[in-house]
Structures are given as structure tokens and as C-alpha cells.
Amino acid sequence: MRKTALVVLAVALVGIVAAAGCISSAANSDSPVGDWIISGTDVTLSIKGDGTFAGQSYVNRYFGEYTLNGNTITFTLGGSTMMFGPEIEKEDAFFAALAGEQTYEIVDGKLVLENGLTFTEAPKSVVGSWETADGVTIIFNEDGTFAGKGPVNNYFGTYVQDGESVTITQTGNTMMFGPEIEAEDAYFASLKTVTGFTVTDAGLTLTDANGKAVVSFAVMSFVEE
Incomplete structure (x- = not known):
């Protein structure tokens, strides 16, 4: 009798665990966290797991914080860049x-x-706009160009992305000199070895042919002046 009871209890526990797994999977599949885009546009929304969001609107990049309560989400816009363009009215409607x-x-x-x-x-x-913990930045534009700020100089160039592969060609930089010029030379050299990338909630990691991280960036912070 005791063995029978234990078997029944074990089966019940397995059922509970399986059900919990299903519930967990369903909850995860219903999560808004991820990278999203409005079809037919360049308007994006990246919802992070840390309660923040950011994206590209019709004209400007934007950012903010959000809260979740069941299937209710509350977006609080924190700010945006301040460019002006022909689709600014669409952008105002999007933000609203x-x-x-x-x-x-x-x-x-x-x-x-x-x-x-x-x-x-x-x-x-x-x-997107990315920065390292040391303040080095890189901005990849939709048109295949990039620009950024190294440890000393501003730099720019072109890139080609194919799926999760990317090659970076630096075409120029300013010619300032400073105490971190050797670190900058090493950074510029590392960009030549990049062949791939990964994007996660933590940011962008550029990788080499062996899949090893070359340099890691977080989403660039916007500073209101």
C-alpha cells in the first residue's frame, strides 16, 4: 500500500512539474521582451529584460522605461534625439x-x-548606437556606413552585414594625438578582424572568425544637455 501511494505521489509530482513547465513556456512566449520592427518601415522597438526600451522612430532614436502587469504594459518615454525631418508628424503620432x-x-x-x-x-x-565601458562609440547606420569616437580620434567607414556575418572597413579618422593612442591603434586593428556579431539584452558583441569576442558594446546612453 505504501509503495502504491509513493508511485501515485511521484506521478502527481511529475504532472505538476510538467504543467509548470508548460505554463512557464507559455509565459515566455507571451513576453514582449525582444527586438521589434513595424513592417515596411525602419521604426524599431527594442524591449529589454531590465525594464528599459529603446528604438529608432521615423526620424529620431528614442528610449525610456516600461513596467509589466499581466498583459498590460506601460511605456514611459525618457527622451530622444532632436533631429527634424519630413516624417516628424508620423513620429509624433507614433510616440503618442x-x-x-x-x-x-x-x-x-x-x-x-x-x-x-x-x-x-x-x-x-x-x-544602432553603441558604446563600450571605456566610452568608445560606434554608430552603424542603415545605409552601410558607420562612425564613432575612439579613445582619441573620431573614425568612420563602411560595413557589410549578411545574416549574422559582418565585415568592417575603416576608411578614415581624425589625426589627433593623446596618451591613449596605443589603445586606439589596437582597437582600430581589432575591427579588421571582425567577421560576425551577436546582439543580446546586454548589447552588441563583435566576434572574429573563431567566434571569439573582439569588442563588446552596450546601447549608447543618451545624455540630455
């Missing part, structure tokens, strides 16, 4: 629809927000 509290759902891999915005999963890309 994004901000505040609203429900969301994940439908067929799409993030659908109550206020009328629908995003699809964005392909992984190096495009």
Missing part, C-alpha cells in the same frame, strides 16, 4: 500611440499593442 498604459498580445509572432501599433520580430542587426 506608444506612450502610456495599454494592453498587448503576441499573435503569430507579432507584438500587437492596444493603441494600434503592430510590430513583427526584427532580424538581428548591428544597426
Whole structure:
């Protein structure tokens, strides 16, 4: 009788664990965390697991914080760059629809927000503004160009991304001299070895042919002046 009871208890526990696993998987699949894009546009929304978000709107890059409560998400815009362009009215409407509290759902891999915005999963890309812990920056533009600030000089060039492979060609830099010039030379040399990349919540990591990290960046912080 005791053995029978133990077997029944074990089966019940397995069922509970399996059910919990299913619930956990469902919850994860319904999470808005990830990189999203509005189809047919360059408008992106990257929702991080740390309660922050950032993206590219019709004209400007933007950032902020969010909170989750069940299937309700509240976006609080923290700021944006201050460029002006022909689609600025679309951008104003986008920010108005994004901000505040609203429900969301994940439908067929799409993030659908109550206020009328629908995003699809964005392909992984190096495009964005990135910085290292030491303040070195690199900005990859949609048009295949990049620019940034090294330990001493500003630099620029072109890149080619194919899936998760990327090659970087530095075409020039300013010619200042400073105490960190050797570190800068090493950084510029390392960019020539880059053949791939990974993008996670932690940021962008450029890798070499062996998959080894060459340099790691976090999303660039916006500083209001």
C-alpha cells in the first residue's frame, strides 16, 4: 500500500512539474521582451529584460522605461534625439500611440499593442548606437556606413552585414594625438578582424572568425544637455 501511494505521489509530482513547465513556456512566449520592427518601415522597438526600451522612430532614436502587469504594459518615454525631418508628424503620432498604459498580445509572432501599433520580430542587426565601458562609440547606420569616437580620434567607414556575418572597413579618422593612442591603434586593428556579431539584452558583441569576442558594446546612453 505504501509503495502504491509513493508511485501515485511521484506521478502527481511529475504532472505538476510538467504543467509548470508548460505554463512557464507559455509565459515566455507571451513576453514582449525582444527586438521589434513595424513592417515596411525602419521604426524599431527594442524591449529589454531590465525594464528599459529603446528604438529608432521615423526620424529620431528614442528610449525610456516600461513596467509589466499581466498583459498590460506601460511605456514611459525618457527622451530622444532632436533631429527634424519630413516624417516628424508620423513620429509624433507614433510616440503618442506608444506612450502610456495599454494592453498587448503576441499573435503569430507579432507584438500587437492596444493603441494600434503592430510590430513583427526584427532580424538581428548591428544597426544602432553603441558604446563600450571605456566610452568608445560606434554608430552603424542603415545605409552601410558607420562612425564613432575612439579613445582619441573620431573614425568612420563602411560595413557589410549578411545574416549574422559582418565585415568592417575603416576608411578614415581624425589625426589627433593623446596618451591613449596605443589603445586606439589596437582597437582600430581589432575591427579588421571582425567577421560576425551577436546582439543580446546586454548589447552588441563583435566576434572574429573563431567566434571569439573582439569588442563588446552596450546601447549608447543618451545624455540630455
